[in-house]
Amino acid sequence: MESLSNKKKVLEQKPLSFMEKMYLPAIAKGMGITISHLFKKEATVRYPEVEREFSTNFRGMHSLKRDENGKERCTACGLCALSCPAEAITMIAAERKPEEKHLYREEKYAATYEINMLRCIFCGLCEEACPKEAIYLDGPIVPADYLRKDFIYGKDKLVEAPLEMKK
Amino acid sequence: MDTGFIIEKFILVAVIFGISLVIAMYSTYAERKVAAYLQDRLGPDRAGPFGILQPLADGIKMFMKEEIIPTTSNRWLFIVGPGLALLCACIGTAVIPWGSPMEIGGKIVPLQVADINVGVLYIFGVVSLGVYGVMIGGWASNNKYSLLSAIRAASQNISYEIAMGLSIIALLLMTNTLSLKEIVDQQHGWRWNVLYQPLGFLIFMVCSFAETNRAPFDLPECETELIGGYHTEYSSMKLGFYLFAEYINMFVSSAVMATLYFGGYNYPGMDYMATLLGPTWAPLFGTAVLFAKIFFFIFFFMWVRWTIPRFRYDQLMNLGWKGLIPLAIANIIITGVVIAILENF
Numbered sequence: 147m148e149s150l151s152n153k154k155k156v157l158e159q160k161p162l163s164f165m166e167k168m169y170l171p172a173i174a175k176g177m178g179i180t181i182s183h184l185f186k187k188e189a190t191v192r193y194p195e196v197e198r199e200f201s202t203n204f205r206g207m208h209s210l211k212r213d214e215n216g217k218e219r220c221t222a223c224g225l226c227a228l229s230c231p232a233e234a235i236t237m238i239a240a241e242r243k244p245e246e247k248h249l250y251r252e253e254k255y256a257a258t259y260e261i262n263m264l265r266c267i268f269c270g271l272c273e274e275a276c277p278k279e280a281i282y283l284d285g286p287i288v289p290a291d292y293l294r295k296d297f298i299y300g301k302d303k304l305v306e307a308p309l310e311m312k313k
Numbered sequence: 314m315d316t317g318f319i320i321e322k323f324i325l326v327a328v329i330f331g332i333s334l335v336i337a338m339y340s341t342y343a344e345r346k347v348a349a350y351l352q353d354r355l356g357p358d359r360a361g362p363f364g365i366l367q368p369l370a371d372g373i374k375m376f377m378k379e380e381i382i383p384t385t386s387n388r389w390l391f392i393v394g395p396g397l398a399l400l401c402a403c404i405g406t407a408v409i410p411w412g413s414p415m416e417i418g419g420k421i422v423p424l425q426v427a428d429i430n431v432g433v434l435y436i437f438g439v440v441s442l443g444v445y446g447v448m449i450g451g452w453a454s455n456n457k458y459s460l461l462s463a464i465r466a467a468s469q470n471i472s473y474e475i476a477m478g479l480s481i482i483a484l485l486l487m488t489n490t491l492s493l494k495e496i497v498d499q500q501h502g503w504r505w506n507v508l509y510q511p512l513g514f515l516i517f518m519v520c521s522f523a524e525t526n527r528a529p530f531d532l533p534e535c536e537t538e539l540i541g542g543y544h545t546e547y548s549s550m551k552l553g554f555y556l557f558a559e560y561i562n563m564f565v566s567s568a569v570m571a572t573l574y575f576g577g578y579n580y581p582g583m584d585y586m587a588t589l590l591g592p593t594w595a596p597l598f599g600t601a602v603l604f605a606k607i608f609f610f611i612f613f614f615m616w617v618r619w620t621i622p623r624f625r626y627d628q629l630m631n632l633g634w635k636g637l638i639p640l641a642i643a644n645i646i647i648t649g650v651v652i653a654i655l656e657n658f
Contacts, residue, residue: 169632173621180351180620190355 197286205268207285208261210305213251218305219280222256226272226281234265235272251278259304263288263297317420325426329406337560338368340611344560347615375553383455383546390453395547395554398446402561405439408432409568410494412578412600416592424596425494432493433481436569437474440524443562444470447526447533450555451543462542465626466533469523472633473530477520479641480513483648484573497577502584505576512644514574516637521566523633526559528618532626567610571603578603 165171191198200206211219222239240257242250249255266288272281291297342357342364349356357364382391412424429435444467451463484506488496500506507514523530534542541547544555571577578599580586587595624632 167636173617176620177616180616183353184350186353188350188355189353192355192358 205270205273205283207263207288208266208272208281208283208299208304209285210256210259210301211280211282212306212308215248215251216308217249217251218255219251219278220256220259221252221254221278221280222259223254223277225275225277229271229275230266231269231271232265232267234262234267236260256301259301261299261304263299264294321422322426325422325424326407329411329426330403333403333406333561333564336564336611337557338372340560340563341371341556342368343611344615344618347612348619351616351619372553375550378549380549380551381546385455386546387453387455390449391546392551394446394450394453395551395558396446397449398443398558399554399561401439401443401446402558402565405436405562405565406568408435408493409565409572410497410577411603412596413498415596423494424600428492428494430490430492433485433491433496433573436493437478437481440566441470441474443524443558446555446558447543450547451533454543454546456546458539458541459543459545462533462535462539462545465535465539466526466543469526469530469532469629469633472630473520473523473637476516476633476637476641477524479638479645480516480520481573483513483641483644484510486645486648486652493572493577497572497579500576500579502579503576503581505574505579507574510574510644510648512640513648514570516641516644517574518570519632519637521570522614522617523629525562525566525614527563527614529621529624530629531618531623532629535623563611563614564607567607567614568603570610571606575606577606 213219222237224237224239227233227235227237237256237259239254242253242255246255268283270283273283288297345367346356346364348354357367360366360370382388407426408429410423410425410428414421414423416422447466448463451459451466454460484496485491487506487509488499490496490499496506522528526533533539534544536542539545544552547555578596580599580602583595583599586598589595590598
C-alpha cells in the first residue's frame with residue numbers, strides 16, 4: 147500500500163558483515179559509552195536528607211486552613227468527601243457552642259476529620275470542591291510509616307497551626 | 314615434614330581463604346556500586362558510611378530467610394549442590410602464586426600453597442568441576458526451568474572449555490611448563506605473556522566469562538526465559554552460596570588471567586623495588602600489584618556485565634564452536650610456526 151505520510155521505512159535483514167560478526171568493535175563502542183557515564187554526575191537525590199525542588203502546583207499533604215482570626219474554616223459540609231474519587235475522606239460534623247466562637251468560623255464544624263493517606267491519590271479534587279477554601283494540598287510528601295492505622299491522619303495532623311503559634 | 318611447614322601452609326591457606334571470601338563479599342557491593350555509577354545512580358549508601366556494611370547486611374538477611382526445600386526435590390543432592398559450587402570455586406586459589414618467596418625472620422616462605430607442576434591442568438580440572446554444582450543443583454530442584462538452565466550451563470561450559478584449553482596450549486608452547494609459578498617467573502618485569510599472546514588472551518578472557526557464567530554469557534540464570542535459572546528453587550543461604558560461588562569464581566579467574574597473561578606479581582622496575590624494600594616487603598608489594606591487576610579484571614567483569622546484553626543461545630554456540638575454536642587453533646599454528654622459525658634460524 148502506498149504510504150501517505152512518506153515516513154514508512156522498509157527494513158531489510160542483512161547478514162552480519164565480518165566486522166559485525168567479530169562483535170569486538172561494537173563491544174568497544176558500548177564499553178566506551180558506559181565508562182563515560184562513570185564520570186557523569188549521578189541523577190539520584192538522597193531523599194530523606196535532600197529534597198527535590200517541587201513545582202509551585204505540587205500537591206502534597208493536606209492542611210485544613212484557618213481564617214485571618216485563627217478560626218477553623220471547615221464547616222463539615224462533606225463536599226470534599228463527596229468529590230473524593232478514592233473515598234479517602236470521612237468526617238463527623240458537630241454544632242458550635244457559644245463559648246467556642248473563637249475556634250470555628252461557622253455554626254457547624256468538623257468534630258473529627260480523617261484522611262486515609264493510603265487511599266488518597268492526591269488529585270486535588272477536594273481542594274477544588276471546598277466552598278470555604280478550607281483544604282489545600284500544600285504540604286510536603288506524606289512520610290512513610292510501618293502500620294496502616296498510622297496512615298489515617300486526623301485533625302491533629304491536618305489542621306494548620308494556630309496563628310499565635312505561627313508567629 | 315616438619316611442624317613449621319604445616320603451620321606455615323595452614324596460615325597461608327587460612328589467609329587466602331579469608332581474603333577470597335572477603336573479596337567475594339565486597340564484590341557484591343562493588344558490583345552494585347559499579348552498576349549504579351555506570352547508570353548515573355548512587356548504589357547502596359545506607360548501611361554504614363558509603364554503604365560499606367551492605368554485604369554484612371545482605372549476609373545477615375540471607376541467613377535469616379526462611380529455607381525451603383521442595384518436597385519433590387532430591388533432598389540430598391539439593392543440599393550438596395550449593396556446597397559443591399562453593400567448594401569448587403574456593404579450591405582454585407590453591408595453586409596461584411600470590412607473590413615471590415618472602416623472607417620472614419631468616420626463613421624463606423613461598424607465597425603459594427602448592428607449587429604443583431601441573432598447575433594449569435589443576436585449574437582446568439577445578440573449573441570444569443565447578444559446573445557440577447550448577448548441574449546437580451539444577452537437576453535436584455526437579456523444576457523444568459532449573460533443569461533447562463543446568464543443561465545450558467553444562468553445554469556452555471563444555472563448549473567454552475575447549476576453546477579455553479586451546480588458547481592455553483599456544484601459551485604453553487611458549488612457556489614449556491605447566492607450573493604457574495614458573496610461568497609467572499618467566500614474565501619478569503615487562504615480559505608479560507599478553508604482549509606475545511594477545512589473541513590467546515582475548516580467547517581466554519571470553520571463555521572465562523563463559524566459564525564463570527557472567528554476562529554476556531549468563532544464560533544459565535537468564536531471568537527472562539528461566540526465572541532464576543538453576544537457583545530458582547533455592548532460598549536462604551543456599552541461594553547465597555550460589556551467588557557467592559559466582560563471585561569467588563570471578564575472583565579466581567581474574568587471578569588466573571593476571572597470572573597467566575599479565576605477569577602475576579611482576580611489574581616493571583621490580584628489581585629496583587626489590588633492592589629498595591628488602592626481601593620481606595618487596596614480595597608483599599608484588600602481591601599488592603597482583604591484587605591491583607585482579608581488581609582491575611573484576612572491575613572489567615562488572616563493566617562488561619553492565620554494558621553488553623546477553624547472547625542468544627544459538628549465538629553463544631556459534632561464537633564458541635565456529636568463532637573461538639578455529640581462532641584458537643589458528644593461534645596455536647601461528648605460535649608454533651613462529652617458535653619453530655625463531656629456534657631454527
